[in-house]
Amino acid sequence: MSDTAEHATASHTGMNxxxxxxTPRIAIVTGAARGIGAAVATRLAADGHSVAAIxxxxxxxxxxxxxxxxxxxxxxxxxxxxSDEAAVAAAVERVAADLGAPTILVNNAGILRDNxxxxxxxxxxxxxxxxxLRGAFLMSRAVQSxxxxxxxGRIVNLSSTSALGNRGQSNYAAAKAGMQGFTKTLAIELGKxxxxxxxxxxxxxETAMTRATAERIGVDFDAFRQALISQIxxxxxxxxxxxxxxxxxxxxEEAGFVSGQVIYAAGGPKD
Ligand code: NAP
Numbered sequence: 001m002s003d004t005a006e007h008a009t010a011s012h013t014g015m016n017x018x019x020x021x022x023t024p025r026i027a028i029v030t031g032a033a034r035g036i037g038a039a040v041a042t043r044l045a046a047d048g049h050s051v052a053a054i055x056x057x058x059x060x061x062x063x064x065x066x067x068x069x070x071x072x073x074x075x076x077x078x079x080x081x082x083s084d085e086a087a088v089a090a091a092v093e094r095v096a097a098d099l100g101a102p103t104i105l106v107n108n109a110g111i112l113r114d115n116x117x118x119x120x121x122x123x124x125x126x127x128x129x130x131x132x133l134r135g136a137f138l139m140s141r142a143v144q145s146x147x148x149x150x151x152x153g154r155i156v157n158l159s160s161t162s163a164l165g166n167r168g169q170s171n172y173a174a175a176k177a178g179m180q181g182f183t184k185t186l187a188i189e190l191g192k193x194x195x196x197x198x199x200x201x202x203x204x205x206e207t208a209m210t211r212a213t214a215e216r217i218g219v220d221f222d223a224f225r226q227a228l229i230s231q232i233x234x235x236x237x238x239x240x241x242x243x244x245x246x247x248x249x250x251x252x253e254e255a256g257f258v259s260g261q262v263i264y265a266a267g268g269p270k271d
Contacts, residue, residue, distance in 0.1 A: 022253050024048045025152075026102045028095055030082050030139060031109030033060035034209035037160065038067075039240030040106050040247045045073035047248055049104060052077045052095040074099070082109045082135030092142040101146040104251045106156045107136035107179075112209060114168045114216065125171045132175035134271075136182060140197075144190060153195030154251040157183045161203045161266050176201070180262050187260030196259035198250045203266025204228045205238040233268030 027044045031037035032053035045068040046053045053061040053068075068075040069192030076098055080091035093213045095102050102212055113124035135158055147153025162169050163176035186197035204210060206225070214224035229237055246263055249255055264270040 013067060021045060022049075022251075024050065025251075026050050026052070026095065026100045026105050027104035027106070027251065028052045028054060028092070028102045028139070028143065029106040029108060030054045030080075030135065031096075032064050033057070033217035034064075035209060036202070036205060036240045036243045037106070037108040038064045039244040040108060041075070042068055042253060043241070043248045044104065044106075045075055045212075046071065047251070048249075050074040050076075050099045052076045052091075052102065054080050054082070054091055055109070056081055056241065082139055083130035085138055088135075088138040088142050092139070092146075096146060101150060102143050103147050103150050103152050104154045104156075105139060105143045105147075106158075106247055106251075107139055108158045109135055110158060112169075112172055114166055114172065114213070117170050120171060124258070127137050128171040128175050129178075133178045133182065134173075136179060140182075140186060144195070147195045148188070148193045151194040153183055153190065153193065154255070155183070155186055155197040156192075156247050156250050157197070157199045159183070159199040159201040159262060161201055161264060161270050163201060164270060165233065167171065183262070184260045191259055194256070196250070198258060198260070200243055200246050200250075201261045201262050201264045201266070201270070202238055202243050203234065203264070203268075205240060205243060209239060232266070238265065238267060262269070 024095040029041040031039050032041040033055035041051045041053045041064050053064045055061050058077045061077035065075040065077045078091045080087045113128050119267040140155055157179045161180040162173045166173050182196045183199040211221050214221040225237055246265055
């Protein structure tokens, strides 16, 4: 256990129980204006980290940042298109200058451009690849030197159950399967520097993204939701906080022996 971690002993149970508070660090969460990214940013701030909330538009992160600050946390809104190399370099430099060297990175920014293969445009293919895969690559490459210097890093990438294949999502499924290979490779390359890389593959999580899917296929969201829930073993939909809890664990110092894994969070088993 690191000598920088804070420890306290609880004696009220009559047993020596170590409670553990992680070293405060600098975290970057992309796509943090709403949905899963906002929940992850809020959770990491509650864990004691300073959080840079990155999204396309700096203004759109105001709600996430204000909510963190209202609870006494530290946060910075940064506008950046994660698929733009120069913008990513500038954003990471700004985070390092304003908050400190980032050693936690959650690659969460994402978009959908669903269509059946024969109707899918090249633009829809490229945009999905660029935001998910190129974005995660550019962000990870820009942040890794800070992690290597610190001999500590936690990279958490958002994959999806769609990585296993999903009708109308050849672009998204390919990108999310790609995120898994990318994650495993980062784990292999960066492990010796104290850096872990893991992926979370959510199933149905209630966010603007899944509302947009219901709208696109012309189904009322409640009906869409109920139909999906009927297939989920735990009998409920996922919430952004379900994913934030996993990201929180993976970012912890004590998760240092978990690397290169894909954690499916879908309320039941996935292959
Ligand atoms: P969401 O509500 O649509 O939020 C995604 C956020 O990413 C938005 O704020 C969006 O900004 C931002 N973003 C898009 N393109 C960006 C770019 N180029 N640079 C920076 N930010 C960008 O989605 P979500 O449901 O929370 O999903 C978050 C992640 O989880 C995604 O990677 C998604 O694929 C994955 N996931 C979600 C589910 C689910 O059921 N919701 C399931 C599996 C995996 P704008 O609003 O301006 O576009």
